[in-house]
Amino acid sequence: MTDHTLHLRPDELDLLLEGRLASDRTSHIETCEECRSALDELRDVVAQLNALPALEPPAGFSELVMASVRVAPLAVGQHLTADDLDAWLAGALHQDGRNHLWACTECRQLADAERALVYRLEQLPLFQPGARFEERVMAKVAIPKSWRSRIFASRRSVALAAGLGSLVVGSMGASVAWSLTHQDTLAALGTWATTVATQWTLAAAQGVGSRILAQPWVLELRSAASPGRIAALTAGATALYTGGLFAMRRLLALPAPRVARALP
Amino acid sequence: MAEPRELVTLTDQEVVALARDGREAAYRELIRRYERPVFSLVLRMVRDRQLAEDLSQETFIKALNAIGSYRPEYKFSSWIFKIANNAAIDHLRRRELDTLSLDGAPHAATPEEIEATALQVGDKGETPLEELEARELGSAIERAIAQLRPEYRACILLRHVEGLAYEEIAQSLDLPLGTVKTYIHRARHELRDLLAHLKQ
Numbered sequence: 001m002t003d004h005t006l007h008l009r010p011d012e013l014d015l016l017l018e019g020r021l022a023s024d025r026t027s028h029i030e031t032c033e034e035c036r037s038a039l040d041e042l043r044d045v046v047a048q049l050n051a052l053p054a055l056e057p058p059a060g061f062s063e064l065v066m067a068s069v070r071v072a073p074l075a076v077g078q079h080l081t082a083d084d085l086d087a088w089l090a091g092a093l094h095q096d097g098r099n100h101l102w103a104c105t106e107c108r109q110l111a112d113a114e115r116a117l118v119y120r121l122e123q124l125p126l127f128q129p130g131a132r133f134e135e136r137v138m139a140k141v142a143i144p145k146s147w148r149s150r151i152f153a154s155r156r157s158v159a160l161a162a163g164l165g166s167l168v169v170g171s172m173g174a175s176v177a178w179s180l181t182h183q184d185t186l187a188a189l190g191t192w193a194t195t196v197a198t199q200w201t202l203a204a205a206q207g208v209g210s211r212i213l214a215q216p217w218v219l220e221l222r223s224a225a226s227p228g229r230i231a232a233l234t235a236g237a238t239a240l241y242t243g244g245l246f247a248m249r250r251l252l253a254l255p256a257p258r259v260a261r262a263l264p
Numbered sequence: 265m266a267e268p269r270e271l272v273t274l275t276d277q278e279v280v281a282l283a284r285d286g287r288e289a290a291y292r293e294l295i296r297r298y299e300r301p302v303f304s305l306v307l308r309m310v311r312d313r314q315l316a317e318d319l320s321q322e323t324f325i326k327a328l329n330a331i332g333s334y335r336p337e338y339k340f341s342s343w344i345f346k347i348a349n350n351a352a353i354d355h356l357r358r359r360e361l362d363t364l365s366l367d368g369a370p371h372a373a374t375p376e377e378i379e380a381t382a383l384q385v386g387d388k389g390e391t392p393l394e395e396l397e398a399r400e401l402g403s404a405i406e407r408a409i410a411q412l413r414p415e416y417r418a419c420i421l422l423r424h425v426e427g428l429a430y431e432e433i434a435q436s437l438d439l440p441l442g443t444v445k446t447y448i449h450r451a452r453h454e455l456r457d458l459l460a461h462l463k464q
Binding site: 134 | 283284286288291292295296299300301303304307313316317320321324325328329332405406420424425427445449452455456459
């Protein structure tokens with residue numbers, strides 16, 4: 001007796017025909033006459049279908065279809081933007097934009113109108129100002145003279161420049177030569193100058209210090225100063241300085257960037 | 265030293281450097297390079313040949329006398345167009361000469377106002393200079409350009425007649441890049457509308 005629960009289902013028959021049925025189910029066909037018959041029948045149907053000739057569509061079929069298909073109108077937001085049109089005019093429109101332009105009559109008309117307008121604008125001529133324009137401008141332009149042109153302006157200026165140059169170069173050369181031959185003198189002069197400068201600086205500092213100490217307000221300050229007052233003054237000055245530092249830091253801090261937030 | 269013939273091959277920046285060095289030929293080269301673009305821009309802005317010559321002359325005199333203050337990191341063309349545009353816009357603001365177009369004032373609302381403010385080509389008493397202007401600026405597109413706001417006009421002329429990039433226009437007109445784009449798009453839109461009758 002045949003066990004009907006083991007019969008191949010239609011989808012399994014399909015898989016068997018395609019050679020993709022699992023092997024544990026394939027073995028069933030060898031023992032089941034009913035399934036073998038169903039498989040033969042299916043194989044015949046498939047063979048007959050495959051033998052059907054391919055039919056050509058009637059002439060003009062694709063045109064007929066395209067004429068009936070209307071390009072879906074795109075939402076306003078999807079139309080090409082002015083920037084897109086600029087890119088198109090420059091030959092740099094992205095692929096999506098080109099696809100849209102091909103499909104959308106409205107955008108194509110706009111783009112064509114833009115191209116025609118830009119072409120007309122680009123064909124506009126440049127005008128020539130009246131005769132002697134250049135001369136009229138140059139008559140009112142003050143051309144700065146470079147040092148080179150000033151030097152070579154006349155024989156006198158050349159002679160003057162040459163004399164000045166010789167003087168500068170000659171004096172520099174003489175200085176260098178004298179320094180090289182009188183190094184001891186230079187060293188002695190340097191020591192003397194340092195000593196004198198130090199003495200003068202010390203004398204000036206002493207003079208200023210004694211003058212300040214002789215001032216009446218210094219004497220008053222001295223008499224008024226006590227260890228407690230000095231400590232309070234120091235503390236106050238330190239607090240003021242610290243507060244100033246914090247204030248400066250706040251003033252110099254960069255403002256935090258404002259972040260745009262989406263509305264709820 | 266570069267000869268005048270060699271100057272033609274130099275870039276604007278190189279010619280400016282020579283001008284700053286006191287080379288008269290370099291000054292003349294800069295004038296030759298920009299006299300037509302500057303004059304054309306100003307003429308289309310003010311639509312008066314004599315006035316455009318004066319303003320162009322003023323532009324070059326101002327630019328060349330201040331060549332020492334020119335910053336080489338900017339294009340010379342942007343700099344000179346900036347001076348030219350400022351001269352034209354200042355004049356238009358001062359005299360409101362933008363109302364003098366062949367088609368009448370752009371602000372004219374009624375046909376009577378338009379007719380009253382229009383310059384008629386071939387009017388009796390028209391001088392040869394006026395006839396020349398009428399010929400030069402009388403085409404439909406020139407008249408349409410004349411009806412644009414001066415700011416739009418400057419932008420569209422610099423972009424599509426002088427061939428400047430958006431960034432250069434922004435630099436020349438001291439406007440943000442976005443504003444320049446908006447002005448040019450609106451100007452093109454208005455021009456399309458103004459020229460639409462030609463298609464019909």
